[in-house]
Amino acid sequence: MTQTKLTITLPDGTWIKDVSSAVPDAHFRVLAAMPGDGRGFGLVRVSGTTLDDVLDQMSNHDALTSVELLQGSESQVLVQFETTRPLLLFSARESGVPIELPIDIQDGVATIEVTASPDRLSMLSDRLDAFGLEFEVEYVKPRVDREQLLTNRQQELIQEAVSRGYYDTPRECSMTELAEVVGIAKSTCSETLHRAEGKIIKEFVSELGDQPAAEPARSTARHS
DSSP: OEEEEEEEEOOTTSHHHHHHHHSTTOEEEEEEEEEOSSOEEEEEEEESSOHHHHHHHHHTOTTEEEEEEEEEOSSEEEEEEEESOOHHHHHHHHHTOOEEEEEEEETTEEEEEEEEOHHHHHHHHHHHHHTTOEEEEEEEEEOOOGGGTSOHHHHHHHHHHHHTTTTSSSOSSOHHHHHHHHTSOHHHHHHHHHHHHHHHHHHHHHHHTTOOOOOOOOOOGGGO
16 A cells, blocks of 8 residues: 655635635645535635635635534634535545545645555546646655554553653653563663664654755844
């Protein structure tokens, strides 16, 4: 199985493309979505500073047959919706590839992740093309089962270390105390913990992918 990240440029006429393009500073996160008979249902959280504009745009869009505000504040709203053009959902359903939630969308561009066999991914690509959804592949990599990332012994030791404050600052539990609690030699505890930490860190770094590193903050003192 492979995990693929796609950025998809949504077509005009889909509500989320039109609304997010009209209010480009708003961030849309689809938390739940389900295709129905010729329509789709979903739950979207929208954050930004122009939420009244977003709600007005949604309420007046022809492709939305239902818009219900469930929760709201000055910076964030939660909206349940029904649409007649859930093209992403139709693409997923017809290719047999479930799209992993949440889906982030801003200014007409959606970022999605899917996990499937190469054949299924090819089918998804065909369906996206058929629905007029332009996309770019951000990455393709083997799917790591996090439950199999660590051995049972490593998982138990990491959980014990966290619960006893080994990773707290200041440290609440020493390596010697941790080894005594789990009933193993200090050297064995240290080696097992080191191997587990290495796996976790490597997996974390691989999740970062090709994201650019943040530039260091620049001092402005010399300009004063």
